[in-house]
Amino acid sequence: MEIQRTNPSQFLLSFFFLIFLNGISKDLHAFDGATNVDPFHLNRENFLDIQSYSFSAAQDRKWRRAEQGWRMTGGSLGLDLLFLRFQLKLMEKLSRGFSASVRIDHEEFYERKPLNFEIEVGWQSSFNLTFGIAGQPQFDKQNADYGAFITLGDRQESFLRLHQLRQNLFYNEKNLYDQSTQDPHPVENQIKGTWLGDDWEFGFKWTESLPMTLVDPTLDLDFSHEETQQRLLIEHQWNPDWTLGWQWKKFRSEKFREATISPDPVDHRYQEVRWSSQILQADGPLAQDWYLNAGLRYDMFRHHLVQLDAINDSEENSIHSYQWFGYMRQLLGNETAWETGIYFGEVEKSLINLEDLSKEEDRGLEGKLRISWEARNDYVGGGALMFTSTWNLDNFANDFWDGGNVTYQSTF
16 A cells, blocks of 8 residues: 655644644543552563563554554463453445444553443545544443544544544433442543654654543442543654654553442552653564564553552552563564564662651562464465463573463454
8 A cells, every 4th residue: 555645734734723623622532431449560570571462563563554453462461460452443434435433442451441442433525534423332321422533634644633522421310220420421632643754654642531520329439530641653764674663652540439338448549550651663674584673661650559448558659660672583484473582671669658658679680581473364454363472581490481472463
């Protein structure tokens, strides 16, 4: 597929025009429904695990260009939780410029999250401008969503998108489930865009989940949530084969859950989570059928938990992970490939007891070896299924095996 380029001046003019329209229609995805407030579980090696389980730079690039596809990756973190990433985008073009699509973008690594999907119906005008409606079907209580979106350009090329969705509009109606109510309803503001130049790609995504409150008088439960997320991507293809890219992700989530009549500690918690991650990486071929992906990564994760009914159980955990990674890939025809990757990191972990402000620190080096085998279809519409085994390099004699993961991606 030949990528069409957008004139920068026209794109910037359209950008400021849609910023003006943002006062009328903001990009909204509603609250994901995770009303649990979980304690801290991550350990020193987890961000090395997450990087080794993540999709490669080439896979991410192919995914962004594809109109349709689905992919998933999941693996052991040595905890009660798995690392999981699942994405789906399906679209059917109809007559007279209409289209219908289904989208899922699900990721979890530090807490349990329900799987949600979004349905969209759009109409594209002759000016490469798409208008549409969107919703997230729900099945507990009388929920209904409505929303609208505006997209300038093509989502597989240069585009700018604003989208509005308001969730649970009839949640407060009485029914057979419970007497809980929401006031205000979940609302999430988002703006997303990509610009493609001859050798450059710039992408961004900004999301703000507005404060929402859930009240259940039968349980004497109050729950509130708000969240912000930011993403930024810059890639430069300095020759026909090699690409240098930088990506930055950040989020902040705040939750409060208080059930006065419940003796369970999970019903008496306040939580604030902050995560910031940066990756600088290069990828390209070394020789015929050989491919290299190598880079640097930094993660900062902070988890602030206040146990409302027992202050001595309140704590703040933080992890700073500085990581170097690299892996080699060899193609074995059109049907198989194998990879080997090495991941090293210096990790600082600290725990502060909020009752007496005492602090415990844990610092050390982490190392992992990854060996993967892939069954693949290199033709149009083909997918790739990869099985991975991960090995500890920092403690090989005592605990040599560190689990594994499965990855699949298909675009069409």
